[in-house]
Amino acid sequence: MHIHRFERFWIGVSLVAIAIFIATVVIGFSVYDLRVIGAEKTVDPQNLQETKFADPGVRKAEPGSEVDYEVYVMSRQFMFNPGTAEPITVPTDAKIRFHITSPDVLHGFEVVGTNLNTMVIPGQVATFTTRFDTPKTYGLLCNEYCGAAHHVMEGRLKVVSKSQFNEKQLVQ
Amino acid sequence: MTFIDNYPKSAKIAKANFLVAFIALAIGGLFGLIQALHRTGWARNIISSAEYYTMLTGHGVLLALVFTTFFIAGLFVWGVTRSLDREPENMAFSWSWFWIMLIGTLMATVAILGGFVEGSSIRAAVLYTFYPPMQAHPLFYIGAALLIIGSWMAGADWFRSYLAWRKEHPDERIPLQTYMTLFTMLMWYVCTVGVALEVVVLLIPWSLGWVNQIDPLLPRTLFWYFGHAVVYFWLLPAYFVWYSILPKLSGGRLFSDSMARIVFIIFLILSTPVGYHHQYADPGITVGFKFYAMATTLLLLLPSLLTLFTVVASMEHGAKQRGGKGYFAWLGKLPWGEPAFAGCALAGIMFAAGGFSGIINAAMNINILVHNTIWVPGHFHLTVGTAVALTFMAISYWLVPQLTGRKLKNKTLALIQPYLWFLGMTLMSNAMHRGGLAGIPRRTAEPNYSQFDFEAVFGTISEIKWQIAIGGILLTVSLVFFLWVIFNSWFRGERADKPVDDFIPAALSGPEHAPKILDNIKLWVLLAIALVLIAYSVPLAEMVMDGLFSPGAPTIPV
Amino acid sequence: MDSNDKKAENESNSETSPSDEKIRELSLEEFNPHGTLALTLLYFVLLLVLWFFMYFVEFAGHGPSILS
Numbered sequence: 105m106h107i108h109r110f111e112r113f114w115i116g117v118s119l120v121a122i123a124i125f126i127a128t129v130v131i132g133f134s135v136y137d138l139r140v141i142g143a144e145k146t147v148d149p150q151n152l153q154e155t156k157f158a159d160p161g162v163r164k165a166e167p168g169s170e171v172d173y174e175v176y177v178m179s180r181q182f183m184f185n186p187g188t189a190e191p192i193t194v195p196t197d198a199k200i201r202f203h204i205t206s207p208d209v210l211h212g213f214e215v216v217g218t219n220l221n222t223m224v225i226p227g228q229v230a231t232f233t234t235r236f237d238t239p240k241t242y243g244l245l246c247n248e249y250c251g252a253a254h255h256v257m258e259g260r261l262k263v264v265s266k267s268q269f270n271e272k273q274l275v276q
Numbered sequence: 277m278t279f280i281d282n283y284p285k286s287a288k289i290a291k292a293n294f295l296v297a298f299i300a301l302a303i304g305g306l307f308g309l310i311q312a313l314h315r316t317g318w319a320r321n322i323i324s325s326a327e328y329y330t331m332l333t334g335h336g337v338l339l340a341l342v343f344t345t346f347f348i349a350g351l352f353v354w355g356v357t358r359s360l361d362r363e364p365e366n367m368a369f370s371w372s373w374f375w376i377m378l379i380g381t382l383m384a385t386v387a388i389l390g391g392f393v394e395g396s397s398i399r400a401a402v403l404y405t406f407y408p409p410m411q412a413h414p415l416f417y418i419g420a421a422l423l424i425i426g427s428w429m430a431g432a433d434w435f436r437s438y439l440a441w442r443k444e445h446p447d448e449r450i451p452l453q454t455y456m457t458l459f460t461m462l463m464w465y466v467c468t469v470g471v472a473l474e475v476v477v478l479l480i481p482w483s484l485g486w487v488n489q490i491d492p493l494l495p496r497t498l499f500w501y502f503g504h505a506v507v508y509f510w511l512l513p514a515y516f517v518w519y520s521i522l523p524k525l526s527g528g529r530l531f532s533d534s535m536a537r538i539v540f541i542i543f544l545i546l547s548t549p550v551g552y553h554h555q556y557a558d559p560g561i562t563v564g565f566k567f568y569a570m571a572t573t574l575l576l577l578l579p580s581l582l583t584l585f586t587v588v589a590s591m592e593h594g595a596k597q598r599g600g601k602g603y604f605a606w607l608g609k610l611p612w613g614e615p616a617f618a619g620c621a622l623a624g625i626m627f628a629a630g631g632f633s634g635i636i637n638a639a640m641n642i643n644i645l646v647h648n649t650i651w652v653p654g655h656f657h658l659t660v661g662t663a664v665a666l667t668f669m670a671i672s673y674w675l676v677p678q679l680t681g682r683k684l685k686n687k688t689l690a691l692i693q694p695y696l697w698f699l700g701m702t703l704m705s706n707a708m709h710r711g712g713l714a715g716i717p718r719r720t721a722e723p724n725y726s727q728f729d730f731e732a733v734f735g736t737i738s739e740i741k742w743q744i745a746i747g748g749i750l751l752t753v754s755l756v757f758f759l760w761v762i763f764n765s766w767f768r769g770e771r772a773d774k775p776v777d778d779f780i781p782a783a784l785s786g787p788e789h790a791p792k793i794l795d796n797i798k799l800w801v802l803l804a805i806a807l808v809l810i811a812y813s814v815p816l817a818e819m820v821m822d823g824l825f826s827p828g829a830p831t832i833p834v
Numbered sequence: 835m836d837s838n839d840k841k842a843e844n845e846s847n848s849e850t851s852p853s854d855e856k857i858r859e860l861s862l863e864e865f866n867p868h869g870t871l872a873l874t875l876l877y878f879v880l881l882l883v884l885w886f887f888m889y890f891v892e893f894a895g896h897g898p899s900i901l902s
């Protein structure tokens with residue numbers, strides 16, 4: 105086969121570029137601990153009343169758990185519960201695990217201006233862990249089309265400093 | 277003598293396909309303008325925000341599925357006919373696939389447009405990805421299935437021509453244009469299996485009410501099994517143009533025929549097992565498979581980077597033959613005053629930019645930063661919306677005269693058109709990318725919220741908005757120019773024996789340098805199937821094992 | 835298929851302006867795509883710079899993020 109020497113060189117350069125991209129992601133994943141969500145568990149979207157999603161909100165994690173708080177969020181047409189009517193309130197400097205699902209259609213769960221962003225799929229539980237360093241109130245929005253009023257599906261996520269966090273508000 | 281004189285039957289069917297494509301482009305483009313104005317708040321009174329989603333479904337389906345598929349069919353009819361020097365084996369068969377595709381398109385379009393009629397039960401505001409459990413009218417799914425079935429038959433038609441040609445030319449290499457057509461269609465067969473199963477086995481029975489629940493993840497995964505390869509189904513015909521016609525328009529010759537073949541092989545093999553890269557943010561897919569998809573996706577950069585080199589080298593060859601010199605000065609010797617050339621070249625430049633945002637999308641964890649934000653439409657208006665659509669428009673200035681036997685009219689308008697598209701897309705797309713980094717979502721009629729404001733990372737939110745609105749207006753003006761030039765030439769152009777210079781010179785390094793194994797179709801198809809099985813058999817089996825329709829979500833008609 | 839006489843016929847009546855005309859014929863051996871190599875290498879550098887900026891400044895530099 106005839107491949108010009110410049111083109112041979114370019115093939116080499118291209119492969120190097122590809123290797124660099126993949127390596128960066130691997131480094132980001134392992135060194136910077138920047139993860140994506142995986143397969144946790146499935147639920148029956150027509151029977152959520154038997155799960156913790158029946159009583160959504162922020163809970164103290166079970167003793168011995170690797171995280172400090174668990175947040176259960178129900179996304180439905182066209183609100184987050186909690187999130188829309190009242191903000192999701194979590195403390196700084198704690199490991200927080202979110203669990204999000206939907207009883208109706210696909211939704212998105214995006215914390216605006218952060219790298220917290222996931223699909224919400226009926227039948228699946230989106231689970232991810234994060235921590236917040238500084239107190240701040242973030243916007244929350246649905247970024248997957250979910251019906252005629254999709255554009256009003258929004259809310260807030262309020263991060264308060266650890267000392268001001270009121271554990272009495274937690275779901276028991 | 278030009279194409280229509282040598283192959284009148286092929287010219288007729290190619291023209292029919294182009295006609296449907298251009299009508300879809302006109303309607304879809306108008307919808308695009310209204311969306312841009314609605315989203316930015318420049319004009320929220322043309323449609324209601326609930327109707328926005330009906331319109332967005334129309335925009336996605338008419339442009340990404342209908343315009344592309346029909347244009348590609350017309351282009352491939354032209355390419356296969358001229359490169360094999362034979363018309364289709366059986367015209368009745370050829371017209372039957374055209375009509376099946378058209379009927380399917382009309383059914384889906386009626387279902388979508390029904391959403392604008394108050395109280396209509398025929399609706400399909402499910403967007404062009406139609407994720408259940410949102411449910412459209414059955415017409416929508418049946419129409420989509422017919423469009424795909426028709427495209428399968430079109431592919432069969434080209435294989436038939438090839439086999440008939442092969443009988444008469446047992447030892448010749450497959451001519452490049454036919455080669456590219458066949459490999460594109462093979463990839464299309466491999467990937468459309470997913471969406472065909474989704475639509476026929478799951479969605480049609482469900483939309484007819486034979487089952488009353490649906491597992492949302494399984495059809496979504498089947499959709500994306502198809503959904504990435506479909507972007508290569510749009511792109512490879514643009515590559516077909518860049519490899520086989522653009523060198524000639526530049527005044528040169530294709531630099532390397534073997535490289536073109538290798539590139540198409542890589543696309544056939546790698547296009548499908550990457551679908552999970554649209555599901556990085558999905559629960560229910562393991563990180564391991566997401567990683568596998570990322571590695572294969574990034575490997576797919578290789579054929580595009582090879583294309584970049586070969587195509588630019590072919591243009592450089594043209595420029596140097598026209599007296600160009602130096603490292604960069606030769607660029608000035610390219611025929612920037614010819615609409616067909618200028619459009620293809622500008623499309624290529626935009627594709628290079630789209631390539632960058634595509635790498636961000638492809639790279640698993642950083643994808644989360646932009647997932648489902650307006651960054652994503654910013655990206656694919658560079659790729660399918662410009663690299664593909666502008667190449668198709670530009671090459672029409674060269675193809676339509678051959679298909680009609682009439683000269684191009686309004687040359688100045690035709691020349692302004694690609695530059696205007698480029699300008700409009702520069703505005704709209706850069707602003708969409710930056711809007712996405714600020715977190716502004718895609719597919720949202722009114723991205724203004726009562727509980728918070730967006731903060732732009734680069735620029736300001738109001739400047740991003742006006743760039744999107746002005747960009748959309750310029751794009752629409754460009755589109756009007758295109759349609760005017762094409763239809764004016766088509767119906768009122770001056771008849772000529774040779775309306776364009778349609779001679780395509782041989783490649784510099786031709787098929788005689790390409791190893792025979794490149795033409796071994798069976799080998800490459802088997803390899804493609806093997807990689808698909810590795811990527812999909814385990815996850816799909818897991819999703820199916822707990823029941824085809826469970827975990828079942830209730831149906832939500834929209 | 836394309837033949838040489840077709841080509842000759844073509845060149846005689848194609849409607850190109852004088853400045854567009856081919857002034858020399860470059861064969862495979864004579865042609866080295868220096869300009870292409872320069873352009874593609876520039877693109878390579880641009881891609882990497884933008885990539886590192888996006889990844890480490892825009893993405894990794896701005897939390898909070900999904901952690902293990």
Ligand code: HEM
Nearest residue numbers: 305308309312336339340403661665718719720748751752
């Ligand atoms: C006049 C030119 C165009 C304008 C003004 C335009 C405008 C837009 C806008 C503003 C959106 C975003 C809507 C949203 O996410 O809320 C969009 C989405 C889209 N556009 Fe375009 N567009 C144009 C041309 C094209 C072309 C030529 C193609 C493809 C061939 C295309 C394909 C798409 C697709 C596939 C979507 C996504 C639909 C979805 O999210 O369901 N557009 N367009």
Ligand SMILES: [Cu+2]
Nearest residue numbers: 246248250254
């Ligand atoms: Cu939504």
Ligand SMILES: [Cu+2]
Nearest residue numbers: 503504553554
């Ligand atoms: Cu993709």
